[in-house]
Amino acid sequence: MRTPGKPARVYPPKVCKGDTVGIVAPGSPISRELLRAGCNKLESLGYKTFYFNTIFNQEHYFAGAHRQRAEELEQMFLRPEIRAIICARGGYGCNYLLPDLNLRIIRENPKMFVGYSDVTTLLTYICDQTDMCTYHGPMVISDYAVAKSDDRGPLVLDNGEKGIEIRGAGEHQQPRAGSAKGVLYGGCLSLIAASLGTPYDVKTKNTILFLEDINAKPYQIDRMLMQMKYAGKFADVRGVVFGEMVGCVQPTGQDYTLQEIVGRVLSELEIPVAFGLPSGHVSAPPNHSLAFGTMVELNVSADGFLLRSSGVGD
Numbered sequence: 001m002r003t004p005g006k007p008a009r010v011y012p013p014k015v016c017k018g019d020t021v022g023i024v025a026p027g028s029p030i031s032r033e034l035l036r037a038g039c040n041k042l043e044s045l046g047y048k049t050f051y052f053n054t055i056f057n058q059e060h061y062f063a064g065a066h067r068q069r070a071e072e073l074e075q076m077f078l079r080p081e082i083r084a085i086i087c088a089r090g091g092y093g094c095n096y097l098l099p100d101l102n103l104r105i106i107r108e109n110p111k112m113f114v115g116y117s118d119v120t121t122l123l124t125y126i127c128d129q130t131d132m133c134t135y136h137g138p139m140v141i142s143d144y145a146v147a148k149s150d151d152r153g154p155l156v157l158d159n160g161e162k163g164i165e166i167r168g169a170g171e172h173q174q175p176r177a178g179s180a181k182g183v184l185y186g187g188c189l190s191l192i193a194a195s196l197g198t199p200y201d202v203k204t205k206n207t208i209l210f211l212e213d214i215n216a217k218p219y220q221i222d223r224m225l226m227q228m229k230y231a232g233k234f235a236d237v238r239g240v241v242f243g244e245m246v247g248c249v250q251p252t253g254q255d256y257t258l259q260e261i262v263g264r265v266l267s268e269l270e271i272p273v274a275f276g277l278p279s280g281h282v283s284a285p286p287n288h289s290l291a292f293g294t295m296v297e298l299n300v301s302a303d304g305f306l307l308r309s310s311g312v313g314d
Helices: 032-044 066-078 094-100 103-108 117-130 189-195 218-230 258-269
Strands: 020-024 048-050 082-087 112-115 134-136 165-168 178-188 207-212 239-243 273-277 290-292 294-301 304-313
Touching: 020 032, 020 066, 032 048, 066 082, 066 094, 066 103, 094 117, 103 117, 112 117, 117 134, 117 178, 117 189, 117 290, 165 273, 178 189, 178 239, 178 290, 189 207, 189 218, 218 258, 239 258, 239 294, 258 273, 273 294, 273 304, 290 294
Parallel strands: 020 048, 020 082, 082 112, 112 134, 178 207, 207 239, 239 273
Antiparallel strands: 134 290, 165 304, 178 294, 294 304
16 A cells, blocks of 8 residues: 555544644635634534734635745744644635745644635645645645534544544445445545646545536536546546535536446446545535545545544554
């Protein structure tokens, strides 16, 4: 699974009630009101929150200059009192941070780093380059700020050491049955496709590949999957799990399902393909956290799927 001699996957330290969570905005600008609401929710769950005042900066459609955003993220990894780092939101702009990030700082100070959507760019890059697990999960403004007062389970920070078990029932047609084991990895399909041909190209070998998106039409999903196929990114994938794919329909209606499209594009791979895992862009809670870098087992049948890990890295 892992190249001989390469370090084992690093699980960041556990986060406990009373610990401080650092908040960053690596992409688009943020709302003070929504950030405060998200912090209130985190604090009600027992965590302290911290962010730099520069988080409210704005430069065009970014939350400040790209070097400023990179430095904020590095400082969160450096500060010993910060036990986990959660992105405020996605949007656009994380790709600008990649050339400036000091990977040595991140590698030497492993911490939970959580986000989704545009943050996929950082999740995959950090996971690939530092051998540290990264976390596709709820963000401060997108999820914590709008969570109900009694909503606790999927929002509580968990570094994944105990493993995960996520079931998908029969509400979704499953594109292809089967079983496989591999390294959980992936994120937002649009960002995965955008990485192809760049120095930050995703590493999909031996993975259970998780793909999700929002408001992309079926033909656009088809096009991005074909782009990945032609780029060889499915050649050594063990299995594929799709998210809810919220809003990924033709606005004028369609006589086919997205699952049928997915099944057709990926049919020749002869690997299990599941559909409907709620992580990232979801229609309603829970928004499951996925530890990228964790070894998982995927079992798919006509009745649903089961994604399970032992909590042991690859």
